[in-house]
Amino acid sequence: MSDNLPKLEKQTDLSAAIAERIRQDILSGALVADDRLPSESELSETHGVSRATVREALKRLAAQSLIRTKRGATGGAFVHRQSFEDAYTQMASNATLLITLNEVDITTACEARFALERGCVRLAAKHRQDHHLDKMRAEITRQKDPELSDEAFCASDVAFHRALVDAAGNPVLSWQLAAAVEGIEPLMNMLTYRQRDRDAVISLHEAMVEALEARVGARLEILMDYLRDQTLRTALS
Amino acid sequence: MSDNLPKLEKQTDLSAAIAERIRQDILSGALVADDRLPSESELSETHGVSRATVREALKRLAAQSLIRTKRGATGGAFVHRQSFEDAYTQMASNATLLITLNEVDITTACEARFALERGCVRLAAKHRQDHHLDKMRAEITRQKDPELSDEAFCASDVAFHRALVDAAGNPVLSWQLAAAVEGIEPLMNMLTYRQRDRDAVISLHEAMVEALEARVGARLEILMDYLRDQTLRTALS
DNA sequence: GGCAAGTCAAATGTCTGACAATTTACCAAA
DNA sequence: TTTGGTAAATTGTCAGACATTTGACTTGCC
Structure with missing residues:
Protein backbone atom coordinates (compact mmCIF):
# COMPACT_ATOMS: atom_id res chain seq x y z
CA MET A 1 0.00 0.00 0.00
CA SER A 2 1.28 3.52 0.61
CA ASP A 3 3.86 3.95 3.31
CA ASN A 4 5.21 7.04 1.62
CA LEU A 5 5.49 10.32 3.45
CA PRO A 6 4.71 13.04 0.92
CA LYS A 7 5.44 16.55 1.97
CA LEU A 8 2.37 18.06 0.38
CA GLU A 9 0.12 16.85 3.14
CA LYS A 10 1.53 19.08 5.80
CA GLN A 11 -0.89 21.73 4.56
CA THR A 12 -3.45 20.44 7.07
CA ASP A 13 -6.58 18.56 6.12
CA LEU A 14 -5.72 14.96 6.84
CA SER A 15 -8.80 13.61 5.15
CA ALA A 16 -7.72 15.11 1.84
CA ALA A 17 -4.18 13.83 2.30
CA ILE A 18 -5.34 10.30 3.00
CA ALA A 19 -7.77 10.37 0.12
CA GLU A 20 -4.89 11.41 -2.09
CA ARG A 21 -2.70 8.58 -0.83
CA ILE A 22 -5.31 5.96 -1.56
CA ARG A 23 -6.02 7.65 -4.86
CA GLN A 24 -2.40 7.27 -5.86
CA ASP A 25 -2.48 3.62 -4.88
CA ILE A 26 -5.35 3.16 -7.29
CA LEU A 27 -3.89 5.27 -10.09
CA SER A 28 -0.51 3.58 -9.80
CA GLY A 29 -2.05 0.17 -10.10
CA ALA A 30 -1.16 -0.99 -6.58
CA LEU A 31 -4.88 -1.41 -6.17
CA VAL A 32 -6.84 -2.65 -9.14
CA ALA A 33 -10.52 -2.80 -9.92
CA ASP A 34 -12.64 -4.77 -7.46
CA ASP A 35 -9.84 -4.98 -4.91
CA ARG A 36 -11.10 -4.51 -1.41
CA LEU A 37 -9.58 -1.78 0.70
CA PRO A 38 -8.81 -2.45 4.35
CA SER A 39 -11.72 -1.76 6.67
CA GLU A 40 -12.19 1.71 8.06
CA SER A 41 -10.81 0.64 11.42
CA GLU A 42 -7.70 -0.83 9.84
CA LEU A 43 -7.17 2.24 7.71
CA SER A 44 -7.51 4.49 10.72
CA GLU A 45 -4.80 2.48 12.45
CA THR A 46 -2.37 2.25 9.57
CA HIS A 47 -2.70 5.94 8.76
CA GLY A 48 -2.75 6.98 12.39
CA VAL A 49 -5.99 8.95 12.27
CA SER A 50 -9.46 8.52 13.63
CA ARG A 51 -12.13 6.56 11.88
CA ALA A 52 -14.13 9.72 11.21
CA THR A 53 -11.24 11.17 9.25
CA VAL A 54 -10.84 7.98 7.26
CA ARG A 55 -14.52 8.06 6.47
CA GLU A 56 -14.30 11.61 5.17
CA ALA A 57 -11.45 10.52 2.95
CA LEU A 58 -13.46 7.58 1.65
CA LYS A 59 -16.42 9.82 0.91
CA ARG A 60 -14.19 11.99 -1.23
CA LEU A 61 -13.12 8.96 -3.22
CA ALA A 62 -16.69 7.74 -3.48
CA ALA A 63 -17.75 11.11 -4.84
CA GLN A 64 -15.23 10.61 -7.64
CA SER A 65 -16.54 7.11 -8.31
CA LEU A 66 -13.13 5.73 -7.42
CA ILE A 67 -14.57 3.38 -4.84
CA ARG A 68 -17.92 1.94 -3.93
CA THR A 69 -18.90 0.69 -0.48
CA LYS A 70 -21.02 -2.18 0.69
CA ARG A 71 -22.34 -2.83 4.15
CA GLY A 72 -22.48 -6.07 6.00
CA ALA A 73 -20.19 -8.96 6.78
CA THR A 74 -18.44 -9.15 3.40
CA GLY A 75 -18.74 -5.42 2.94
CA GLY A 76 -16.13 -2.73 2.72
CA ALA A 77 -14.77 -0.30 0.19
CA PHE A 78 -13.90 -1.66 -3.24
CA VAL A 79 -12.01 -0.11 -6.10
CA HIS A 80 -14.69 0.76 -8.59
CA ARG A 81 -14.28 -0.07 -12.22
CA GLN A 82 -15.75 3.07 -13.66
CA SER A 83 -18.07 2.27 -16.51
CA PHE A 84 -18.35 4.44 -19.57
CA GLU A 85 -21.81 5.34 -18.34
CA ASP A 86 -20.43 6.62 -15.04
CA ALA A 87 -17.68 8.56 -16.69
CA TYR A 88 -20.09 10.02 -19.19
CA THR A 89 -22.47 11.15 -16.47
CA GLN A 90 -19.69 12.70 -14.47
CA MET A 91 -18.19 14.48 -17.41
CA ALA A 92 -21.52 15.80 -18.55
CA SER A 93 -22.31 17.30 -15.18
CA ASN A 94 -18.80 18.64 -15.05
CA ALA A 95 -19.25 20.30 -18.40
CA THR A 96 -22.64 21.71 -17.44
CA LEU A 97 -21.24 23.14 -14.28
CA LEU A 98 -18.27 24.70 -15.96
CA ILE A 99 -20.33 26.29 -18.66
CA THR A 100 -23.05 27.67 -16.40
CA LEU A 101 -20.76 28.87 -13.62
CA ASN A 102 -18.42 30.59 -16.03
CA GLU A 103 -21.04 32.07 -18.26
CA VAL A 104 -19.61 30.71 -21.47
CA ASP A 105 -21.38 32.35 -24.39
CA ILE A 106 -23.33 30.28 -26.80
CA THR A 107 -21.10 31.08 -29.74
CA THR A 108 -18.07 29.62 -28.04
CA ALA A 109 -19.98 26.58 -26.88
CA CYS A 110 -21.47 25.91 -30.32
CA GLU A 111 -18.17 26.37 -32.02
CA ALA A 112 -16.57 23.83 -29.71
CA ARG A 113 -19.35 21.34 -30.05
CA PHE A 114 -19.44 21.35 -33.82
CA ALA A 115 -15.68 21.35 -34.12
CA LEU A 116 -15.44 18.22 -32.00
CA GLU A 117 -18.28 16.51 -33.73
CA ARG A 118 -16.88 17.33 -37.12
CA GLY A 119 -13.78 15.43 -36.17
CA CYS A 120 -15.56 12.13 -35.88
CA VAL A 121 -17.84 12.09 -38.89
CA ARG A 122 -15.29 10.35 -41.08
CA LEU A 123 -15.04 7.52 -38.60
CA ALA A 124 -18.80 7.44 -38.41
CA ALA A 125 -19.02 7.15 -42.18
CA LYS A 126 -16.64 4.23 -42.03
CA HIS A 127 -18.17 2.27 -39.19
CA ARG A 128 -21.85 3.17 -39.17
CA GLN A 129 -24.35 0.36 -39.00
CA ASP A 130 -27.97 0.25 -40.02
CA HIS A 131 -29.35 0.74 -36.55
CA HIS A 132 -27.57 4.06 -36.29
CA LEU A 133 -29.37 5.23 -39.40
CA ASP A 134 -32.67 3.95 -38.01
CA LYS A 135 -32.20 5.86 -34.79
CA MET A 136 -31.37 9.06 -36.62
CA ARG A 137 -34.33 8.74 -38.94
CA ALA A 138 -36.61 8.18 -35.98
CA GLU A 139 -35.38 11.39 -34.40
CA ILE A 140 -35.91 13.30 -37.63
CA THR A 141 -39.49 12.11 -37.65
CA ARG A 142 -39.95 13.46 -34.14
CA GLN A 143 -38.40 16.76 -35.11
CA LYS A 144 -40.94 17.22 -37.86
CA ASP A 145 -43.77 17.40 -35.35
CA ARG A 162 -25.41 11.18 -30.12
CA ALA A 163 -26.39 8.47 -32.56
CA LEU A 164 -24.09 10.02 -35.14
CA VAL A 165 -21.19 9.96 -32.70
CA ASP A 166 -21.97 6.43 -31.61
CA ALA A 167 -21.77 5.42 -35.24
CA ALA A 168 -18.05 6.06 -35.09
CA GLY A 169 -17.85 2.90 -33.03
CA ASN A 170 -15.28 4.29 -30.62
CA PRO A 171 -16.38 4.32 -26.98
CA VAL A 172 -13.83 6.93 -25.93
CA LEU A 173 -15.12 9.22 -28.62
CA SER A 174 -18.74 8.60 -27.73
CA TRP A 175 -18.04 9.30 -24.14
CA GLN A 176 -16.17 12.55 -24.69
CA LEU A 177 -18.48 13.94 -27.27
CA ALA A 178 -21.72 12.93 -25.68
CA ALA A 179 -20.61 14.63 -22.51
CA ALA A 180 -19.71 17.77 -24.40
CA VAL A 181 -22.99 17.91 -26.25
CA GLU A 182 -24.98 17.29 -23.11
CA GLY A 183 -23.02 19.88 -21.17
CA ILE A 184 -23.96 22.46 -23.74
CA GLU A 185 -27.62 21.50 -23.71
CA PRO A 186 -28.67 24.06 -21.09
CA LEU A 187 -27.39 26.77 -23.36
CA MET A 188 -29.04 25.29 -26.41
CA ASN A 189 -32.29 25.07 -24.51
CA MET A 190 -32.36 28.82 -24.32
CA LEU A 191 -32.66 29.05 -28.08
CA THR A 192 -36.01 29.70 -29.66
CA TYR A 193 -36.39 28.08 -33.03
CA ARG A 194 -38.64 29.65 -35.58
CA GLN A 195 -40.31 27.18 -37.89
CA ARG A 196 -37.97 28.24 -40.69
CA ASP A 197 -34.98 27.42 -38.50
CA ARG A 198 -36.34 24.02 -37.68
CA ASP A 199 -36.95 23.25 -41.32
CA ALA A 200 -33.38 24.18 -42.15
CA VAL A 201 -32.01 21.96 -39.39
CA ILE A 202 -34.21 19.05 -40.41
CA SER A 203 -33.15 19.33 -44.05
CA LEU A 204 -29.55 19.19 -42.96
CA HIS A 205 -30.24 16.21 -40.74
CA GLU A 206 -31.83 14.39 -43.63
CA ALA A 207 -28.90 15.15 -45.86
CA MET A 208 -26.57 13.91 -43.15
CA VAL A 209 -28.35 10.58 -42.86
CA GLU A 210 -28.07 10.16 -46.61
CA ALA A 211 -24.39 10.95 -46.58
CA LEU A 212 -23.86 8.61 -43.67
CA GLU A 213 -25.71 5.84 -45.45
CA ALA A 214 -23.55 6.36 -48.52
CA ARG A 215 -20.48 6.57 -46.28
CA VAL A 216 -19.32 9.87 -47.72
CA GLY A 217 -17.35 11.45 -44.90
CA ALA A 218 -16.32 14.55 -46.81
CA ARG A 219 -19.92 15.47 -47.47
CA LEU A 220 -20.74 15.00 -43.80
CA GLU A 221 -18.05 17.47 -42.90
CA ILE A 222 -19.52 20.08 -45.20
CA LEU A 223 -22.97 19.48 -43.81
CA MET A 224 -21.65 19.88 -40.28
CA ASP A 225 -20.28 23.27 -41.26
CA TYR A 226 -23.66 24.28 -42.63
CA LEU A 227 -25.34 23.09 -39.47
CA ARG A 228 -22.94 25.06 -37.32
CA ASP A 229 -23.61 28.22 -39.31
CA GLN A 230 -27.34 27.62 -39.17
CA THR A 231 -27.28 27.11 -35.40
CA LEU A 232 -25.21 30.23 -34.88
CA ARG A 233 -27.63 32.21 -36.99
CA THR A 234 -30.50 30.97 -34.85
CA ALA A 235 -28.60 31.82 -31.71
CA LEU A 236 -27.80 35.35 -32.77
CA SER A 237 -31.19 36.32 -34.12
CA MET B 1 -32.59 26.41 0.55
CA SER B 2 -33.92 22.90 0.06
CA ASP B 3 -36.82 21.95 2.25
CA ASN B 4 -37.95 19.37 -0.25
CA LEU B 5 -38.47 15.80 0.80
CA PRO B 6 -37.33 13.66 -2.12
CA LYS B 7 -38.18 9.99 -1.98
CA LEU B 8 -34.90 8.82 -3.41
CA GLU B 9 -33.09 9.34 -0.16
CA LYS B 10 -34.84 6.60 1.71
CA GLN B 11 -32.26 4.24 0.22
CA THR B 12 -30.06 4.85 3.26
CA ASP B 13 -26.85 6.82 3.17
CA LEU B 14 -27.87 10.17 4.52
CA SER B 15 -24.59 11.82 3.67
CA ALA B 16 -25.10 11.09 -0.02
CA ALA B 17 -28.68 12.31 0.14
CA ILE B 18 -27.71 15.57 1.77
CA ALA B 19 -24.84 16.09 -0.62
CA GLU B 20 -27.31 15.62 -3.43
CA ARG B 21 -29.73 18.15 -1.96
CA ILE B 22 -27.07 20.80 -1.69
CA ARG B 23 -25.80 19.86 -5.11
CA GLN B 24 -29.22 20.53 -6.57
CA ASP B 25 -29.35 23.87 -4.84
CA ILE B 26 -26.13 24.79 -6.59
CA LEU B 27 -27.07 23.37 -9.98
CA SER B 28 -30.48 25.01 -9.89
CA GLY B 29 -28.99 28.38 -9.17
CA ALA B 30 -30.48 28.76 -5.69
CA LEU B 31 -26.89 29.02 -4.58
CA VAL B 32 -24.51 30.85 -6.85
CA ALA B 33 -20.75 31.10 -6.99
CA ASP B 34 -19.09 32.46 -3.85
CA ASP B 35 -22.25 32.13 -1.80
CA ARG B 36 -21.58 30.90 1.68
CA LEU B 37 -23.36 27.79 2.87
CA PRO B 38 -24.69 27.67 6.42
CA SER B 39 -22.19 26.45 8.96
CA GLU B 40 -21.89 22.73 9.63
CA SER B 41 -23.81 23.09 12.87
CA GLU B 42 -26.65 24.91 11.16
CA LEU B 43 -26.77 22.39 8.36
CA SER B 44 -26.90 19.53 10.83
CA GLU B 45 -29.89 21.17 12.49
CA THR B 46 -31.82 22.07 9.37
CA HIS B 47 -31.30 18.64 7.85
CA GLY B 48 -31.82 16.81 11.08
CA VAL B 49 -28.58 14.85 11.10
CA SER B 50 -25.39 14.95 13.07
CA ARG B 51 -22.50 17.17 12.21
CA ALA B 52 -20.39 14.18 11.22
CA THR B 53 -22.90 13.26 8.55
CA VAL B 54 -23.02 16.81 7.27
CA ARG B 55 -19.26 16.83 7.08
CA GLU B 56 -19.20 13.67 5.01
CA ALA B 57 -21.68 15.26 2.66
CA LEU B 58 -19.54 18.38 2.36
CA LYS B 59 -16.45 16.30 1.65
CA ARG B 60 -18.27 14.71 -1.24
CA LEU B 61 -19.05 18.11 -2.67
CA ALA B 62 -15.51 19.30 -2.09
CA ALA B 63 -14.19 16.29 -3.98
CA GLN B 64 -16.22 17.44 -6.96
CA SER B 65 -14.87 20.98 -6.63
CA LEU B 66 -18.40 22.19 -6.02
CA ILE B 67 -17.44 23.89 -2.78
CA ARG B 68 -14.32 25.05 -1.03
CA THR B 69 -13.95 25.48 2.70
CA LYS B 70 -12.12 27.97 4.84
CA ARG B 71 -11.42 27.79 8.54
CA GLY B 72 -11.69 30.56 11.06
CA ALA B 73 -14.16 33.20 12.09
CA THR B 74 -15.30 34.20 8.61
CA GLY B 75 -14.80 30.68 7.35
CA GLY B 76 -17.28 28.15 6.10
CA ALA B 77 -18.15 26.38 2.89
CA PHE B 78 -18.49 28.46 -0.26
CA VAL B 79 -19.83 27.61 -3.65
CA HIS B 80 -16.79 27.28 -5.81
CA ARG B 81 -16.60 28.85 -9.21
CA GLN B 82 -14.85 26.10 -11.05
CA SER B 83 -12.06 27.47 -13.18
CA PHE B 84 -11.11 25.99 -16.50
CA GLU B 85 -7.93 24.79 -14.82
CA ASP B 86 -9.90 22.87 -12.21
CA ALA B 87 -12.22 21.36 -14.76
CA TYR B 88 -9.33 20.45 -16.99
CA THR B 89 -7.51 18.70 -14.15
CA GLN B 90 -10.58 16.82 -13.14
CA MET B 91 -11.42 15.76 -16.64
CA ALA B 92 -7.91 14.63 -17.34
CA SER B 93 -7.79 12.44 -14.27
CA ASN B 94 -11.22 11.18 -15.14
CA ALA B 95 -10.06 10.24 -18.59
CA THR B 96 -6.91 8.58 -17.28
CA LEU B 97 -8.89 6.55 -14.84
CA LEU B 98 -11.43 5.43 -17.35
CA ILE B 99 -8.81 4.39 -19.82
CA THR B 100 -6.57 2.53 -17.41
CA LEU B 101 -9.32 0.83 -15.45
CA ASN B 102 -11.12 -0.30 -18.55
CA GLU B 103 -8.08 -1.37 -20.46
CA VAL B 104 -8.88 0.67 -23.53
CA ASP B 105 -6.51 -0.39 -26.28
CA ILE B 106 -4.15 2.11 -27.76
CA THR B 107 -5.72 1.98 -31.20
CA THR B 108 -9.07 3.12 -29.87
CA ALA B 109 -7.49 5.82 -27.75
CA CYS B 110 -5.36 7.15 -30.60
CA GLU B 111 -8.23 7.11 -33.00
CA ALA B 112 -10.31 9.16 -30.58
CA ARG B 113 -7.58 11.61 -29.85
CA PHE B 114 -6.74 12.38 -33.44
CA ALA B 115 -10.35 12.51 -34.47
CA LEU B 116 -11.08 15.14 -31.85
CA GLU B 117 -7.99 17.12 -32.60
CA ARG B 118 -8.65 17.02 -36.30
CA GLY B 119 -11.93 18.75 -35.62
CA CYS B 120 -10.31 21.89 -34.35
CA VAL B 121 -7.47 22.49 -36.76
CA ARG B 122 -9.56 24.70 -39.02
CA LEU B 123 -10.36 26.96 -36.13
CA ALA B 124 -6.71 26.91 -35.16
CA ALA B 125 -5.74 27.96 -38.66
CA LYS B 126 -8.17 30.83 -38.42
CA HIS B 127 -7.29 32.16 -35.00
CA ARG B 128 -3.67 31.20 -34.42
CA GLN B 129 -1.31 33.87 -33.19
CA ASP B 130 2.43 34.11 -33.43
CA HIS B 131 3.09 32.91 -29.91
CA HIS B 132 1.36 29.65 -30.70
CA LEU B 133 3.78 29.08 -33.56
CA ASP B 134 6.69 29.97 -31.30
CA LYS B 135 5.64 27.47 -28.68
CA MET B 136 5.24 24.72 -31.25
CA ARG B 137 8.61 25.43 -32.81
CA ALA B 138 10.22 25.34 -29.40
CA GLU B 139 8.78 21.90 -28.78
CA ILE B 140 9.99 20.69 -32.15
CA THR B 141 13.49 21.77 -31.20
CA ARG B 142 13.24 19.74 -28.02
CA GLN B 143 11.99 16.74 -29.93
CA LYS B 144 15.04 16.80 -32.15
CA ASP B 145 17.32 16.06 -29.21
CA ARG B 162 -1.84 21.46 -26.65
CA ALA B 163 -0.45 24.59 -28.24
CA LEU B 164 -2.15 23.63 -31.47
CA VAL B 165 -5.48 23.25 -29.72
CA ASP B 166 -5.01 26.48 -27.81
CA ALA B 167 -4.50 28.20 -31.12
CA ALA B 168 -8.17 27.62 -31.85
CA GLY B 169 -8.85 30.31 -29.27
CA ASN B 170 -11.80 28.51 -27.74
CA PRO B 171 -11.49 27.72 -24.03
CA VAL B 172 -14.12 25.00 -24.08
CA LEU B 173 -12.27 23.27 -26.88
CA SER B 174 -8.92 23.64 -25.17
CA TRP B 175 -10.34 22.23 -22.01
CA GLN B 176 -11.96 19.20 -23.58
CA LEU B 177 -9.14 18.32 -25.87
CA ALA B 178 -6.31 18.94 -23.49
CA ALA B 179 -7.98 16.63 -21.02
CA ALA B 180 -8.43 13.98 -23.65
CA VAL B 181 -4.84 14.15 -24.81
CA GLU B 182 -3.54 14.09 -21.28
CA GLY B 183 -5.79 11.20 -20.34
CA ILE B 184 -4.28 9.17 -23.12
CA GLU B 185 -0.74 10.02 -22.14
CA PRO B 186 -0.20 6.94 -19.92
CA LEU B 187 -0.95 4.77 -22.91
CA MET B 188 1.28 6.80 -25.21
CA ASN B 189 4.05 6.56 -22.67
CA MET B 190 4.16 2.85 -23.24
CA LEU B 191 5.22 3.41 -26.83
CA THR B 192 8.84 3.03 -27.79
CA TYR B 193 9.86 5.29 -30.62
CA ARG B 194 12.62 4.22 -32.91
CA GLN B 195 14.65 7.07 -34.31
CA ARG B 196 12.96 6.63 -37.66
CA ASP B 197 9.56 7.04 -35.99
CA ARG B 198 10.66 10.19 -34.27
CA ASP B 199 11.97 11.66 -37.48
CA ALA B 200 8.68 10.99 -39.17
CA VAL B 201 6.72 12.63 -36.36
CA ILE B 202 9.01 15.64 -36.31
CA SER B 203 8.70 16.12 -40.05
CA LEU B 204 4.97 16.12 -39.72
CA HIS B 205 5.13 18.57 -36.86
CA GLU B 206 7.23 20.90 -38.94
CA ALA B 207 4.81 20.67 -41.83
CA MET B 208 1.97 21.39 -39.45
CA VAL B 209 3.58 24.54 -38.15
CA GLU B 210 4.06 25.71 -41.71
CA ALA B 211 0.46 25.00 -42.59
CA LEU B 212 -0.70 26.73 -39.44
CA GLU B 213 1.41 29.77 -40.22
CA ALA B 214 -0.07 29.91 -43.71
CA ARG B 215 -3.52 29.32 -42.21
CA VAL B 216 -4.30 26.39 -44.49
CA GLY B 217 -6.76 24.32 -42.49
CA ALA B 218 -7.30 21.70 -45.15
CA ARG B 219 -3.63 20.87 -45.26
CA LEU B 220 -3.57 20.56 -41.48
CA GLU B 221 -6.33 18.01 -41.64
CA ILE B 222 -4.38 15.90 -44.08
CA LEU B 223 -1.28 16.13 -41.91
CA MET B 224 -3.29 15.06 -38.89
CA ASP B 225 -4.36 11.97 -40.79
CA TYR B 226 -0.76 11.19 -41.61
CA LEU B 227 0.22 11.69 -38.01
CA ARG B 228 -2.51 9.37 -36.83
CA ASP B 229 -1.38 6.67 -39.23
CA GLN B 230 2.22 7.15 -38.22
CA THR B 231 1.39 6.88 -34.54
CA LEU B 232 -0.67 3.77 -35.08
CA ARG B 233 2.19 2.19 -37.01
CA THR B 234 4.52 2.95 -34.13
CA ALA B 235 2.03 1.50 -31.68
CA LEU B 236 1.54 -1.73 -33.57
CA SER B 237 5.15 -2.43 -34.35
C1' DG C 1 -28.27 -35.75 3.80
C1' DG C 2 -30.73 -31.61 3.09
C1' DC C 3 -33.34 -27.68 4.34
C1' DA C 4 -34.95 -23.93 7.35
C1' DA C 5 -34.56 -20.90 11.03
C1' DG C 6 -31.93 -18.60 14.25
C1' DT C 7 -27.51 -16.67 15.85
C1' DC C 8 -23.23 -14.40 15.43
C1' DA C 9 -19.64 -11.51 13.70
C1' DA C 10 -17.89 -8.03 10.70
C1' DA C 11 -18.41 -4.07 8.47
C1' DT C 12 -20.41 0.38 7.27
C1' DG C 13 -23.66 4.14 8.82
C1' DT C 14 -24.86 7.43 12.38
C1' DC C 15 -24.74 10.06 16.71
C1' DT C 16 -22.71 12.63 20.64
C1' DG C 17 -19.70 15.48 22.86
C1' DA C 18 -15.42 17.10 23.30
C1' DC C 19 -11.04 19.46 22.08
C1' DA C 20 -7.58 21.55 18.65
C1' DA C 21 -6.42 24.92 15.18
C1' DT C 22 -7.27 28.87 12.54
C1' DT C 23 -8.83 33.24 11.41
C1' DT C 24 -11.24 37.51 11.98
C1' DA C 25 -13.15 41.26 14.79
C1' DC C 26 -12.83 44.03 18.57
C1' DC C 27 -10.90 46.44 22.26
C1' DA C 28 -7.42 48.34 25.13
C1' DA C 29 -2.90 50.13 26.02
C1' DA C 30 1.44 52.32 24.58
C1' DT D 1 -2.02 55.55 15.33
C1' DT D 2 -0.22 51.45 16.03
C1' DT D 3 0.39 47.42 18.55
C1' DG D 4 -0.93 43.62 21.04
C1' DG D 5 -4.02 40.59 23.10
C1' DT D 6 -8.40 38.40 23.81
C1' DA D 7 -12.82 36.50 22.44
C1' DA D 8 -15.77 34.34 19.17
C1' DA D 9 -16.92 31.63 15.22
C1' DT D 10 -15.88 27.98 12.35
C1' DT D 11 -13.72 24.03 10.46
C1' DG D 12 -10.65 19.93 11.61
C1' DT D 13 -9.90 15.93 14.52
C1' DC D 14 -10.71 12.60 17.99
C1' DA D 15 -12.82 8.78 20.96
C1' DG D 16 -16.40 5.91 21.91
C1' DA D 17 -20.87 4.34 21.46
C1' DC D 18 -24.94 2.38 19.14
C1' DA D 19 -27.77 1.10 14.83
C1' DT D 20 -28.12 -1.42 10.62
C1' DT D 21 -26.98 -4.57 7.21
C1' DT D 22 -25.41 -8.80 5.43
C1' DG D 23 -23.07 -13.02 4.87
C1' DA D 24 -21.45 -17.15 7.27
C1' DC D 25 -22.12 -20.44 10.67
C1' DT D 26 -24.78 -23.43 13.67
C1' DT D 27 -28.50 -25.88 15.13
C1' DG D 28 -32.50 -28.56 14.81
C1' DC D 29 -35.95 -30.72 12.24
C1' DC D 30 -37.55 -33.63 8.50
Missing part, protein backbone atom coordinates in the same frame (compact mmCIF):
# COMPACT_ATOMS: atom_id res chain seq x y z
CA PRO A 146 -44.70 21.11 -35.30
CA GLU A 147 -46.21 20.71 -31.79
CA LEU A 148 -42.80 19.89 -30.33
CA SER A 149 -41.59 22.36 -27.74
CA ASP A 150 -38.24 24.01 -28.25
CA GLU A 151 -36.85 22.01 -25.41
CA ALA A 152 -38.05 18.70 -26.79
CA PHE A 153 -36.74 19.66 -30.20
CA CYS A 154 -33.39 20.31 -28.65
CA ALA A 155 -33.44 16.99 -26.80
CA SER A 156 -34.20 15.17 -30.02
CA ASP A 157 -31.38 17.04 -31.65
CA VAL A 158 -29.02 15.82 -28.95
CA ALA A 159 -30.23 12.24 -29.46
CA PHE A 160 -29.69 12.55 -33.19
CA HIS A 161 -26.15 13.72 -32.78
CA PRO B 146 18.30 12.39 -29.70
CA GLU B 147 19.05 12.06 -25.98
CA LEU B 148 15.42 12.64 -25.09
CA SER B 149 13.75 9.70 -23.34
CA ASP B 150 10.62 8.25 -24.84
CA GLU B 151 8.64 9.67 -21.98
CA ALA B 152 10.04 13.17 -22.41
CA PHE B 153 9.46 12.95 -26.13
CA CYS B 154 5.87 12.06 -25.44
CA ALA B 155 5.46 14.93 -22.99
CA SER B 156 6.82 17.35 -25.56
CA ASP B 157 4.42 15.90 -28.07
CA VAL B 158 1.54 16.60 -25.70
CA ALA B 159 2.76 20.17 -25.23
CA PHE B 160 3.00 20.65 -28.99
CA HIS B 161 -0.53 19.49 -29.55
